Amino acid sequence: MRHDPASAAVIVMLRGLKMYGMAGAASDLIEQGAPAFANAVPILSQLLKAEMAEREVRSIAYQMKAARFPAYKDLAGFDFAASEVNEAMVRQLHRCDFIDGAHNVVAVGGPGTGKTHIATA
Known part of the structure; x- marks a missing residue:
């Protein structure tokens, strides 16, 4: 199986989101050369990027609340x-x-x- 950077990026994002079971299953699908997975990679990539962005926003909001800043300032x-x-x-x-x-x-x-x-x- 040839190296596909998009599939590898999906694996990295899954691990970054601490979704180790899904990362392992995705690695297996890549090794098997599953065409359904290859077709799903662009959609899965976009979904994972959205989840990472949402988690970042929630993390910042939580940290701002925990810091008890009087109001958001920039x-x-x-x-x-x-x-x-x-x-x-x-x-x-x-x-x-x-x-x-x-x-x-x-x-x-x-x-x-x-x-x-x-x-x-």
Whole structure:
């Protein structure tokens, strides 16, 4: 049986979703050269991509709820012109490079300067 990248991707997605039984069965079908499986690969691939995206959305929603952020914020909604905040520094911090170096970020300022908005974003 020749190597089919689409079928291999389906196996990877099944394992990524912790569907090991289905991944094993799909591997067997690939080895057998089952034409029905080969025809189903594009549909199965789309379904698995949708499931992975849905799980990612639910995971982010759960993590946001668990973090107890006051509300969803992003940098697109922050008005840098109305604040004295250094936009370049905030954009650099948004890349989270400081995490790799195990550094802390401390936001200091008076009320209404955007500390919570930036930290949440």
